[in-house]
Structures are given as structure tokens and as C-alpha cells.
Amino acid sequence: xxxxxxxxxxxxxxxxxxxxxxxxxxxxxxxxxxxxxxxxxxxxxxxxxxxxxxxxxxxxxxxxxxxxxxxxxxxxxxxxxxxxxxxxxxxxxxxxxxxxxxxxxxxxxxxxxxxxxxxxxxxxxxxxxxxxxxxxxxxxxxxxxxxxxxxxxxxxxxxxxxxxxxxxxxxxxxxxxxxxxxxxxxxxxxxxxxxxxxx
Numbered sequence: 648x649x650x651x652x653x654x655x656x657x658x659x660x661x662x663x664x665x666x667x668x669x670x671x672x673x674x675x676x677x678x679x680x681x682x683x684x685x686x687x688x689x690x691x692x693x694x695x696x697x698x699x700x701x702x703x704x705x706x707x708x709x710x711x712x713x714x715x716x717x718x719x720x721x722x723x724x725x726x727x728x729x730x731x732x733x734x735x736x737x738x739x740x741x742x743x744x745x746x747x748x749x750x751x752x753x754x755x756x757x758x759x760x761x762x763x764x765x766x767x768x769x770x771x772x773x774x775x776x777x778x779x780x781x782x783x784x785x786x787x788x789x790x791x792x793x794x795x796x797x798x799x800x801x802x803x804x805x806x807x808x809x810x811x812x813x814x815x816x817x818x819x820x821x822x823x824x825x826x827x828x829x830x831x832x833x834x835x836x837x838x839x840x841x842x843x844x845x846x
Contacts, residue, residue, distance in 0.1 A: 774791070
């Protein structure tokens with residue numbers, strides 16, 4: 648509730664991957680200055696509209712010899728992401744502004760991901776890595792530091808649609824993102840001032 652969303656899709660030439668976290672920092676800073684804005688974040692997709700997926704590996708645990716590594720939803724988000732969308736923290740911690748490039752790599756997972764892939768209840772403290780663009784080897788693994796509530800991204804996929812693995816955009820992201828802005832009033836009334844802030 649009270650959340651406005653919009654896309655920014657700069658070209659890879661205009662905002663290469665290395666510059667993307669700084670670009671998003673600047674956009675969010677301008678958005679947060681708008682009167683009536685409570686918090687703001689980014690992701691690659693949106694609830695009920697789909698999200699990126701990737702194969703996930705757990706350090707110290709062999710992949711299933713038949714099925715291989717599981718396919719999970721992958722998100723690069725801000726430290727206000729869960730508060731902005733009203734997603735409750737179930738255990739551990741959410742991201743902070745200290746979770747940035749050069750800091751230890753961290754991961755927050757959804758409750759359904761904890762149930763599916765860590766059924767003994769010992770998800771926090773485990774380390775995972777992904778096939779894709781970042782945390783792509785055991786040496787680059789991230790530590791699970793928190794568990795949050797489930798968010799449906801594609802209801803047609805069943806429970807797998809909520810098995811999400813979140814990482815801080817400041818540790819890696821792309822320039823093309825969906826922005827989420829929580830406001831105090833009617834989000835429709837905030838379209839013009841937020842568009843002006845983004846420029």
C-alpha cells in the first residue's frame with residue numbers, strides 16, 4: 648500500500664555495470680528528498696510481474712545428483728527494500744548501507760527458500776553462490792544473514808515463485824531497474840514530483 652513504482656532503463660553504455668550502484672544511489676537520493684516520500688528501493692522485477700532466476704549452490708552441500716542445483720529467484724535490492732514493500736523480517740537482519748562493494752557479501756532469503764533448501768532451520772550462517780553475474784563461485788559466496796516473508800512474483804510457478812534470494816544492489820547490480828517508492832499519501836499524486844526529481 649502507498650507504493651509507487653517506475654522503471655528506469657538506461658543503456659549499458661550510459662550506465663555500465665560497474666557504475667550502476669552509484670547511479671542508483673543518486674536516483675534514490677533525489678527521490679528520497681521529495682516531500683511525502685517515506686522510503687525507496689529497487690529490484691529487477693516486481694511482485695506479480697516476475698523476477699530473474701538463477702541456479703543456486705550451497706557451500707558444503709553437494710548438488711542433487713539427478714536434479715542438479717535448484718533454480719531460485721534472484722534480486723538485487725536496497726537496504727530499505729523490505730520496509731518499502733512491507734515484507735516482514737522473520738529472522739536475522741535486513742541489509743544496511745554498510746553492505747556495499749568491498750564489504751563481506753551477504754544474502755537475505757525468503758521464508759519459503761529457508762523451508763525448501765534449509766529444512767533443518769539452519770539457514771542463517773550458511774553460504775551460497777549462484778550461476779550468473781555475481782557470487783559466481785565458492786570463493787565469491789555470500790553469507791545468509793536474514794530471512795524475510797514471502798513475496799509472490801509469478802503465481803503461475805507455484806511455491807517456487809516465492810523462493811527468493813536477495814543481495815544488496817551496492818555489491819552488484821545492473822543500471823536498468825524497477826524503483827519502489829513508499830509515500831504517505833496517494834501514490835498517484837506523487838507521480839509528477841518524483842518524475843521531476845528523477846529528471
